[in-house]
Amino acid sequence: MHMIQLLIRQFIKLVMLLICVSGMTFFLMSQSPIDPIQAYIGADMLRVGEEQRLAIAQYWGLHDPPFQRYVYWASSILQGEMGTSMIYREPVRAVIKEKFMSSVSLLLFAWLLSGLLGFAAGVAAAMKRGTWLDRIIQWYCYALSSTPTFWIALLILLLFTVWLPIFPVGLGVPAGVTANEVTWLDKAYHMVLPAITLSLTGISSIALHTREKLVEVLSSEYVLFAKARGERGFQLVWRHGLRNILMPAVTLQFASFSELFGGAVLIEQVFSYPGLGQATVEASTRGDIPLLMGIVLFSTMFVFIGNSMAEWIYRLIDPRIKEGFKHET
8 A cells, every 4th residue: 555655656746847837837937038930930930021021920820928838838737749840840749759869879888888997997096085085085086076068068079079080080980871771789889989989978877875874874883893803995895884885876877867858968969969859949949849848747757756666676675664664644
């Protein structure tokens, strides 16, 4: 019964979150100075007469009050219809699917790499506490966490495409190659720099948190007793430390989905990577409300699912949380 209650609570939280986020996004876009008609017409703006502009505005309902448009959009969402993108001239569902398939490999690779490197760096810093290795790892984490993501992307782009021309400047596939001729190696080759850049930005929080937790564990009484019995080095950390530091690291790792989405928006712009982040920027700067609202809903659900997975895994790893929840219900 308590599992059903937890699922109901999570569902209510998700619904309330989607309503708040979509309502705020729709209100801000309605107050934007961007002319969606001009963004829709594009370069043919001078050739389009006033009657055509009015017809376009009437088709998209741009003259209706913002609240009325939001209610109409929300009713369409409840019916499973996300609308049509104004700039891609395709269904929003199809655009999101195409862009997300381009971004999912980038996000997953960066997510796994940042988690593994951050956890390993945190363990190494704690085991070598006070040494030069610990100071270097901490300096790296503090410097990276205070550095803008786009600046790191520009440095890596300058280093590996201009000074050391190893990787392509950008794009998700080679230029001038048809879709049928593109291989998975071509896609992976173009994904290397964006994925590495995105993973670097997520290492700091996991490494610093893992280090602090492991330092605390290594200072505990039962670890001191294990040292007195002769246990040293990685064997000591493996037997007595990993279980205590694994849960916070897992929670931070799954909670980092929001940071990955935020970083992907900037990194995909720098590397001209045709993913969901680039589509978000295009939709917001060109007044494509249907596409932007669809991306907002999708990204909100994605981040919420990631955080929920972290909570569920935390409960599975630590039985005390499960027992505490049973006593509450």
